[in-house]
Amino acid sequence: MLTVVCETPGTLLAQDRPMPERGAHEVLLRVKRVGVCGTDLHIFTGKQPYLSYPRVMGHELSGIVEAAPADSALHPGDAVYVMPYLSCGTCIACRAGKTNCCTRIQVLGVHRDGAFTEYLTVPQAFVHKAEGVSLDQAAMVEFLAIGAHAVRRSGLRAGQRVLVVGAGPIGMAAMIFAQLRGATVTALDGRQDRVDFCTGALGVHAGVPLGEGDEEQLAKLTDGEFYDVVFDATGNPQAMERGFRFVAHGGSYVLISVVGANITFSDPEFHKREMSLMGSRNATTEDFSTVLDAMRAGLIPPSLNTHRLALADVPTQFQNLLDPSAGVIKAIVEC
Structure with missing residues (x-):
């Protein structure tokens, strides 16, 4: 064979x-x-x-x-x-x-x-x-289940603001299931074509291209409060470290990415936000079922x-x- x-x-x-x-x-x-x-x-x-x-x-x-x-x-x-x-x-x-x-x-x-x-x-x-x-x-089903698992793990609630950093398939999966939970989703990525796909084909609320002035755009979209939940799906250590800055006070940061490196962050900034930091790995049968139900419903x-x-x-x-x-x-x- x-x-x-x-x-x-x-x-x-x-x-x-x-x-x-x-x-x-x-x-x-x-x-x-x-x-x-x-x-x-x-x-x-x-x-x-x-x-x-x-x-x-x-x-x-x-x-x-x-x-x-x-x-x-x-x-x-x-x-x-x-x-x-x-x-x-x-x-x-x-x-x-x-x-x-x-x-x-x-x-x-x-x-x-x-x-x-x-x-x-x-x-x-x-x-x-x-x-x-x-x-x-x-x-x-599998890659979508990874996004569904990350969203479920985050405890995301309807009406919350979400930022997904990294608009590859896993990031897009997180966007899809965050929206299905009723969140307002923004995509951040270094490729304009990926940002356009997210706002067009996926219908996310906003897309911001990575680069000069991106943090100011994210602040403007949230009245300076930033995001209740931030998901990182970049696979890039520098991006993962930078993402801490985009989490609102009382918010959560979910690392879907895995890299062969140490990740560091500012402890004072982490504590003053009382931020929840989570790793999200793979998926469970519950997440696979969530994806299959969404597929059968045409979502x-x-x-x-x-x-x-x-x-x-x-x-x-x-x-x-x-x-x-x-x-x-x-x-x-x-x-």
Whole structure:
């Protein structure tokens, strides 16, 4: 079967690998769609802190069941999506229902090989029927669930003002679910085309391009009070540190980004605001359900999927997805 491997940063190789053998509690999937995530781009560029090479990328996937355990609710031919965070179920986090930050977590495409391949085996507990959504939609549930989780974790309430810094797919997911909670959302990003997409396709209240005078614009939009909740989805340490300045007194700052660096902030500014600082990692089954309900209700813009490529073309075309002029929001690989 065709498998694309990231051998080292910047090097993708097409290999012919044997079909995987299904374990007793595993499902054999024929991979159909794989969303390309910022994590994949970071793996390709050598900026993912939790990874060793070589690695088969890909954790946003949908597929068709080829074989499943006899006692499973899944059957050959079922269309499915996968929760790619393979949690242990017994650690302190899992016992508290926080499987998204399991102490022994194995994320497909990061800690173990993922879905840039034609067939994949996954423990059956993490494979779910994709009822009422298309294969394309099912491959986009995961990144949207990350945004939904961050919004849920923030405790956001209707009527609050939200700033999302970083208008990539994860940032856009946070914008979508913040709006569904009734928040007034502003997007801040260094690319004007992304800002325009957020105000146009996503309908956010305001968009501010990163650069000279941006802080003054954010202050003007909020009568100088800034934002009840700020989400960072930049993956940039300097941006993450700067974001503290945009949090209102009594507000919350949610770091969806993860970087291989230390983040520092002014303790007096942090304390005088009595700011709540949160990390937001991955998502849970509750967040996946939230996304699926929104998809079935027609609340997720289909325009998020802007590019497509075939699995066989990934080694030669993947780097094009890094070109800002290509206007990529979400690319989907067809297997």
